[in-house]
Structures are given as structure tokens and as C-alpha cells.
Amino acid sequence: MQRVGVFICWCGTNISNTVNIDEVMTAVENMPGVAYSKDYQYMCSEIGQNLVKDTIKEHNLNRIVVASCSPRMHESTFRKAAEAAGLNPYLLEIANIREHCSWVHKDKEAATQKAISLTRAAVAKAILNDELIPGEVGVERRALVIGGGIAGIQTALDIADAGYEVDLVEKTPSIGGKMAQLDKTFPTLDCSACILTPKMVDASMSSKINLYTYSEVEEVSGFVGNFEVAIRQKARSVDMEKCTGCGICLAKCPIKTALSEFEEGLSNRPAIYTPFPQAVPNVPVIDRETCMKFRTGRCGVCEKVCPTKAVDYDQKDQILNKKYGAIIVTTGYDLIDLDYFGEYQYMDHPDVITGLEFERLVNAAGPTGGKLIRPSDKKKPKKVVFIQCVGSRDKSDRGKSYCSKICCMYTAKHAMLLKDKYPDSEAYVFYIDVRTAGKGFEEFQRRAVENYGVNYIKGMVGKIFPTNNKLQVNGVDSLSGEILQIDADMVVLAAATKAKPEADDVARMLSISTDSDSFFSEAHPKLRPVETHCAGIYLAGACQGPKDIPETVAQASAAAVKAIGVLSKSKLVNNPCVSEVDKSICSGCLACADMCPYEAISEKIVEEKANGKIVGRRVAEVNETLCQGCGGCTVTCRPGAIDLKGFSNKQILAEVDAICR
Amino acid sequence: MSREKITPDITQKETVKISEISEENILDCLQCSKCTAGCPAIHGMDILPHQVIRLLQLGQVDKLLNSETIWSCASCFTCASRCPRDVDISKLMEALRLMVIRVKGSNKLKVEKIPKLLQKNMPQQGIVSGFRKYVK
Numbered sequence: 139m140q141r142v143g144v145f146i147c148w149c150g151t152n153i154s155n156t157v158n159i160d161e162v163m164t165a166v167e168n169m170p171g172v173a174y175s176k177d178y179q180y181m182c183s184e185i186g187q188n189l190v191k192d193t194i195k196e197h198n199l200n201r202i203v204v205a206s207c208s209p210r211m212h213e214s215t216f217r218k219a220a221e222a223a224g225l226n227p228y229l230l231e232i233a234n235i236r237e238h239c240s241w242v243h244k245d246k247e248a249a250t251q252k253a254i255s256l257t258r259a260a261v262a263k264a265i266l267n268d269e270l271i272p273g274e275v276g277v278e279r280r281a282l283v284i285g286g287g288i289a290g291i292q293t294a295l296d297i298a299d300a301g302y303e304v305d306l307v308e309k310t311p312s313i314g315g316k317m318a319q320l321d322k323t324f325p326t327l328d329c330s331a332c333i334l335t336p337k338m339v340d341a342s343m344s345s346k347i348n349l350y351t352y353s354e355v356e357e358v359s360g361f362v363g364n365f366e367v368a369i370r371q372k373a374r375s376v377d378m379e380k381c382t383g384c385g386i387c388l389a390k391c392p393i394k395t396a397l398s399e400f401e402e403g404l405s406n407r408p409a410i411y412t413p414f415p416q417a418v419p420n421v422p423v424i425d426r427e428t429c430m431k432f433r434t435g436r437c438g439v440c441e442k443v444c445p446t447k448a449v450d451y452d453q454k455d456q457i458l459n460k461k462y463g464a465i466i467v468t469t470g471y472d473l474i475d476l477d478y479f480g481e482y483q484y485m486d487h488p489d490v491i492t493g494l495e496f497e498r499l500v501n502a503a504g505p506t507g508g509k510l511i512r513p514s515d516k517k518k519p520k521k522v523v524f525i526q527c528v529g530s531r532d533k534s535d536r537g538k539s540y541c542s543k544i545c546c547m548y549t550a551k552h553a554m555l556l557k558d559k560y561p562d563s564e565a566y567v568f569y570i571d572v573r574t575a576g577k578g579f580e581e582f583q584r585r586a587v588e589n590y591g592v593n594y595i596k597g598m599v600g601k602i603f604p605t606n607n608k609l610q611v612n613g614v615d616s617l618s619g620e621i622l623q624i625d626a627d628m629v630v631l632a633a634a635t636k637a638k639p640e641a642d643d644v645a646r647m648l649s650i651s652t653d654s655d656s657f658f659s660e661a662h663p664k665l666r667p668v669e670t671h672c673a674g675i676y677l678a679g680a681c682q683g684p685k686d687i688p689e690t691v692a693q694a695s696a697a698a699v700k701a702i703g704v705l706s707k708s709k710l711v712n713n714p715c716v717s718e719v720d721k722s723i724c725s726g727c728l729a730c731a732d733m734c735p736y737e738a739i740s741e742k743i744v745e746e747k748a749n750g751k752i753v754g755r756r757v758a759e760v761n762e763t764l765c766q767g768c769g770g771c772t773v774t775c776r777p778g779a780i781d782l783k784g785f786s787n788k789q790i791l792a793e794v795d796a797i798c799r
Numbered sequence: 800m801s802r803e804k805i806t807p808d809i810t811q812k813e814t815v816k817i818s819e820i821s822e823e824n825i826l827d828c829l830q831c832s833k834c835t836a837g838c839p840a841i842h843g844m845d846i847l848p849h850q851v852i853r854l855l856q857l858g859q860v861d862k863l864l865n866s867e868t869i870w871s872c873a874s875c876f877t878c879a880s881r882c883p884r885d886v887d888i889s890k891l892m893e894a895l896r897l898m899v900i901r902v903k904g905s906n907k908l909k910v911e912k913i914p915k916l917l918q919k920n921m922p923q924q925g926i927v928s929g930f931r932k933y934v935k
Binding site for chain 2: 481527532533534536537570571598599600612613614616619621
């Protein structure tokens with residue numbers, strides 16, 4: 139005999155303002171199986187939880203229904219309370235009368251009826267609930283970090299610091315990411331390389347961190363605590379063990395026509411190259427597309443000049459199969475393509491550059507040795523126009539609807555760097571709004587205006603006309619209504635940030651979700667900002683949304699802590715709500731196995747007696763550690779042999795019946 | 800300049816009418832003024848294109864109906880093609896013009912005046928366009 143206890147929560151006024159609690163209480167008392175019912179203002183409070191615990195014992199309840207908020211919010215709270223009272227936690231059921239009822243309805247009478255229906259359904263299901271015991275699985279105490287920018291480096295360092303092994307996979311030949319390309323960092327103007335390179339070296343020196351540069355993650359399977367990952371180590375054509383990083387091959391390579399990715403195409407690099415002098419590891423790679431040896435078979439200069447015989451043209455891609463307990467995704471961002479912004483002449487004029495190119499032009503290690511000159515004629519620019527929101531806050535097909543967040547600050551920084559280098563130069567910044575929320579940010583931007591005399595113009599640029607060595611910028615000061623024309627020497631565009639083009643593929647590989655702009659989605663925008671919906675996979679940095687360095691580093695450390703939380707456990711508890719095959723009904727068609735996205739179902743031969751003989755019969759079997767409880771197989775199964783524990787067909791039908799009653 | 804009491808109201812009759820004719824949402828505009836910056840017909844305008852939308856947002860339709868701006872607009876669609884908010888201002892300008900000329904007897908171009916306006920180097924298509932733009 140099931141004795142159901144029903145607990146109705148007011149959620150302050152969140153539920154009680156829209157749902158008539160008294161009416162629900164009266165209806166609940168008459169529901170079949172209900173032995174006790176009680177309402178309370180805040181059921182999740184300590185008093186409310188104690189109420190649940192005490193009445194379970196007092197009234198000998200063996201099934202519990204809590205009508206309150208979403209199970210995402212407090213199911214675990216009440217399950218713990220039931221467990222504390224000696225009840226199996228899976229005998230408890232939540233009726234969601236807040237998100238599914240009071241929050242989405244205005245009509246109190248209708249909402250009350252819906253709350254009664256939802257509660258009746260939960261009672262009907264609870265009566266059929268079985269005790270479920272979760273299993274345990276071991277944890278692979280090693281983390282994988284995908285992406286070697288500042289986010290990935292910081293995460294790896296923090297996890298290593300806690301004593302766990304970390305593999306850091308980076309697609310390009312060196313770690314460092316976008317931050318390595320920057321000159322100075324706002325709002326304190328410390329040199330980017332000076333604060334980043336020590337961290338890069340720490341990462342390479344740490345005995346706990348393995349760097350896999352020039353490598354990509356190719357396949358991910360498994361689940362939290364036990365991810366199985368295939369990593370492709372691309373052929374570097376240089377032996378990492380033998381190479382000393384002397385750089386002779388770089389100097390002697392006769393092909394120097396490839397555009398340097400690190401220098402944003404502002405200079406050339408040889409076919410055998412390291413992205414930048416402080417690269418970690420300081421081992422070059424051969425770009426096989428450009429290299430003459432690979433294209434024509436002739437040359438081989440690098441092999442001849444290498445003093446340690448490290449160059450190896452026969453190297454092949456290698457696939458490493460490794461296991462991890464947790465994965466942190468830190469794949470970063472890109473700038474949008476400016477092909478569609480023809481009015482700014484970016485594609486047609488060398489003196490119209492992006493903010494990232496400006497960083498390289500002012501950098502002492504950049505293509506000009508830190509001399510800020512126009513790319514076209516190598517002359518000093520006297521008048522520079524900065525244009526913000528190029529593609530940001532742009533709902534049209536050309537841009538991105540969000541604010542890129544970093545541009546207001548880096549534009550102020552660029553204008554000050556220009557004024558520092560050439561005090562007699564003029565800087566104009568066209569902006570829509572200046573957004574400087576952040577510690578020390580507003581003061582930084584005001585310094586550009588008040589101390590440096592940077593001309594901020596609220597307005598936009600219509601079009602740029604290249605004329606006689608100048609760029610004629612046609613714009614407007616929207617506050618005064620003055621139409622402006624500026625004969626600029628150089629124009630710097632604050633191009634919008636965007637998710638990496640391969641972000642969607644990465645998301646698919648990891649079974650995590652992205653938003654409409656292909657940024658990875660966090661599990662909760664406020665309360666779970668570094669977790670994904672997939673247990674054991676975490677996010678950090680600009681792959682989750684536009685972000686500056688301080689925020690990225692903070693998020694990286696947060697993600698590291700979450701990963702350490704998994705790695706520090708010797709066992710993880712399984713979700714017991716997994717599929718179960720009734721082998722006596724199973725026809726062995728294995729349609730379920732084809733459907734299963736987690737490869738949790740396989741074939742099994744059971745022996746049984748038929749006409750006095752023992753014969754083998756093919757049936758499906760579920761691997762409970764791999765099953766994620768999605769329920770896909772239960773609807774695929776033609777004979778109806780598969781049930782999802784905790785969500786059986788019988789239970790679901792009982793709910794539907796109760797709602798239709 | 801006197802202080803006017805303005806109660807922005809986008810549900811008022813004229814604003815709703817303009818939204819209906821143009822099928823544009825004036826609230827999409829965040830006043831970046833890109834339209835003004837690129838407008839080639841700016842010289843004959845007393846109210847700048849971005850101010851046109853701002854006045855619409857403030858419910859100041861009368862000022863716009865009496866402006867030079869709506870007649871100076873060349874309907875070249877430069878503003879529309881560059882607007883980061885996907886607002887087609889040229890359609891709003893057209894809607895404002897229609898608000899004026901749909902009132903009986905308010906045709907901007909009077910037939911009897913045409914011979915005087917004609918110039919030797921003006922293509923005949925100009926007359927057709929003029930009728931389209933200035934006459935109900």
C-alpha cells in the first residue's frame with residue numbers, strides 16, 4: 139500500500155499569487171493514495187525541509203510529491219531530505235507549479251486548475267516509482283584542456299597546481315593565443331608579452347602539464363570521469379626531441395612568401411617557421427603547402443643546415459588515444475570578416491587596418507620593430523581615425539547583434555599609444571556609445587579624452603574615400619549635427635569579435651550546445667557560468683562570449699576548480715535512471731543500438747530452451763555506465779521491450795491519465 | 800528655444816500610420832547616425848536623417864511633416880543598405896511624404912508648374928519620378 143505525502147510550496151508569493159493554494163490542498167486531499175498533505179511558504183527552507191523529513195517518519199509515508207519550482211532548481215534538495223528520513227530518494231517526485239504554471243499564467247482560476255492537474259500527475263507517477271540505487275564508476279584523474287590561449291594556459295596551470303595531470307591541446311604551433319599578439323593590456327598598460335610569456339614557460343616547465351601543440355582533438359566519447367579522446371598530432375616535420383630551437387633553418391629557408399598568421403598578414407614568414415620568437419615550444423614546423431621540398435621535391439636546405447638533424451620530412455600525423463576525467467574548452471575567438479563592409483575600404487586600402495593589426499604595428503617585436511608607420515608608404519601617420527562598432531551591435535546580415543565588449547577599451551588604449559609615440563598626432567574616435575564597465579576602465583577612457591586629447595565623436599562614418607595619399611573619412615557628429623570630413627593618414631577598425639568558425643563542429647563533437655552566434659552555452663547564465671549541460675565539460679574565455687583578459691583569467695580559474703572537483707573524487711555516482719531491456723520480449727532487431735547516441739546498447743546472445751534443445755537468441759543489452767537516460771531507445775523499440783528506469787512507459791501513461799481525468 | 804513637454808508615445812495615430820506604411824520598427828534604431836554620415840542629400844536637409852528617427856521615437860511627427868528633409872531625400876537607399884539595425888529610413892521618409900500628400904490638395908508638385916521647372920538637360924524620366932514622389 140503506497141502512502142503518498144504531498145507538500146505544496148507557496149514560493150513566497152511566486153506561486154501563491156497566481157495559484158489558489160487552499161483549492162489545491164482540498165483537491166490533493168481527495169486524490170487516490172494521498173495519506174498526508176501540507177502547504178508551506180518556503181518548502182526549500184530548513185523549516186520546510188524538516189517538515190518533509192518529520193512527516194515522512196510520523197505518518198509512515200513511502201512516496202513523496204513536492205509541488206514547487208522546477209526540478210532543476212530543488213529536486214536534489216528534496217531528494218536529500220527524503221534520503222535523510224530513510225526514504226530512497228527516487229521515490230520522490232516534483233510537480234513543477236512555478237515555471238510551468240504560476241510564472242507563465244495570469245488567470246488565477248485556470249492556473250489553479252493546472253496546478254491541481256500537475257500535482258495529480260505527479261502523485262500518479264510517484265505511486266509507481268521504484269527504489270533506484272545508483273552505481274559507481276571510477277574517475278580518470280587527468281584533465282584535457284582544448285585551446286592554448288590565456289584561458290587554456292591559466293586553467294592548465296591551476297589544475298596542475300592542485301596536483302593533477304593536464305594535457306593542453308593547441309591547434310597552432312605555439313601556445314599563447316590572441317594575447318601573445320597584443321602589445322599592451324588595458325587598463326594598466328602592462329606589456330602583454332611580459333605578463334603572458336612567464337605563464338607560457340610555467341606551462342611548458344610544469345611536470346604535470348603535457349603540451350600538444352600543432353594538434354587537434356578529433357573524437358570524444360565517454361562521460362564525466364571517463365572521457366575517451368583521440369588527439370591528432372599533426373606532422374611537424376621537425377623532431378621535437380632533437381630540435382634545439384637555434385633558428386638556423388628559419389633564416390636559411392629560401393621560401394619566404396607565406397603571410398605570417400601571427401603578424402596578421404603584415405609580414406612574411408618562411409615555410410619552416412615558429413609563429414613568434416618567444417613561441418612555446420620553440421620548435422619550428424614546416425608549412426607543407428608552402429615548402430618547396432614538399433611541393434617539388436627539390437630544396438632540403440633546412441635538413442642540410444640543421445646541426446642536430448632534427449628535420450624529418452617523412453614525419454606522419456599521429457593519433458593519440460587518451461582518457462580524461464574532465465574537459466575544459468578554451469578555444470577562443472576571431473574577428474569577423476570585413477568583406478561586406480565595403481564603405482570602409484578595408485579590403486582595398488592597406489592603411490585601413492583592424493585593431494589586431496594595430497597591435498602588431500605598435501609592438502616592439504612586430505613587423506616594423508615597434509615603429510608605427512603606414513603599411514602603404516612606411517610614413518608616420520599624423521591623423522588616425524578609429525571607428526568603433528564595426529559589425530558589433532549590428533542586426534543586419536553583415537554583423538553581430540551583440541556588443542563585442544573589448545573594443546571601447548582597446549580603442550582608448552590604441553589612441554593613447556598613438557599619442558605616446560607621436561605627441562603631435564591627432565586621434566579621432568567615432569563611437570555609438572562608450573562602454574567602460576570594469577575596474578579602472580572608466581578612468582582609463584577618460585584619461586584618453588582629458589589628458590591625451592583624443593577627440594571622441596559620437597557618430598558614425600558613412601564612407602571612406604581614398605584620395606591623394608590620404609583617406610577622406612566622411613562622418614557626422616550626431617550631438618551637434620555637424621557633418622565632418624577628416625583627411626586621415628590611417629584608419630583603425632574595431633571589428634566585431636565572433637566565435638571560431640569551427641566552434642559548431644567542436645560543440646557537436648563534445649555534445650555541448652552553442653547559442654545562435656556559435657558561442658558555447660553555459661549551463662546557467664548566472665549560477666553555472668563555467669559549466670556546460672554535459673557533465674564534466676567546462677568552458678572558459680571568449681569561446682563562451684566576448685570577454686577581456688581579466689574576465690577570461692577569472693573564468694579559467696573557475697573552470698579549473700570545477701574540473702578539480704571531479705578529479706578529486708575517487709568514484710562518481712551514476713545516474714540510476716538508465717534504460718533496461720526486458721529480454722523476454724526483445725526481438726533482437728537492435729534498432730535501439732542504431733539509435734543510441736552514446737553507443738550504450740550492444741547485442742547479446744542469450745541461451746534458452748526451445749523444443750527440448752538449448753538455442754541462442756539475439757537480444758539487446760544496455761551498458762549502464764554509458765547510458766545517459768535520454769530515452770531515445772524506449773520509443774525506437776518496436777516490441778516495447780525497453781523501459782527507462784524512473785520514467786517507465788507505465789509511469790508516463792499514469793501521468794497522462796491523471797492529467798486527462 | 801522654449802521648453803516643450805514631450806510624452807513619447809509610439810501608439811499615437813500618426814506614428815502607427817507611419818509604421819504601417821513603412822513596415823519599419825523605429826525602436827530598432829540606436830542612434831548611431833550612420834545614415835546621416837553617408838547621406839548624399841544632406842545639404843538640403845533641415846533635420847538630419849538620424850534626427851528624423853529620433854523625432855519619430857519622441858512622437859514629434861508634425862515637425863517632420865513640415866520639414867524640408869523629407870523632400871530632399873533622394874531615396875537612394877544608401878542609409879538602408881548600411882544601417883546596422885536593419886532600419887530602412889528611406890521607407891520612413893517615403894511614409895512621411897505620403898502622410899503629407901495623401902491629404903486632399905497637398906500634392907507637392909503642381910502640374911501647371913512643370914513647364915517652368917523643366918531644364919534642357921533633365922531626362923524625361925525625371926518628370927515621371929517627380930510625379931511618383933511628390934504627387935498622390
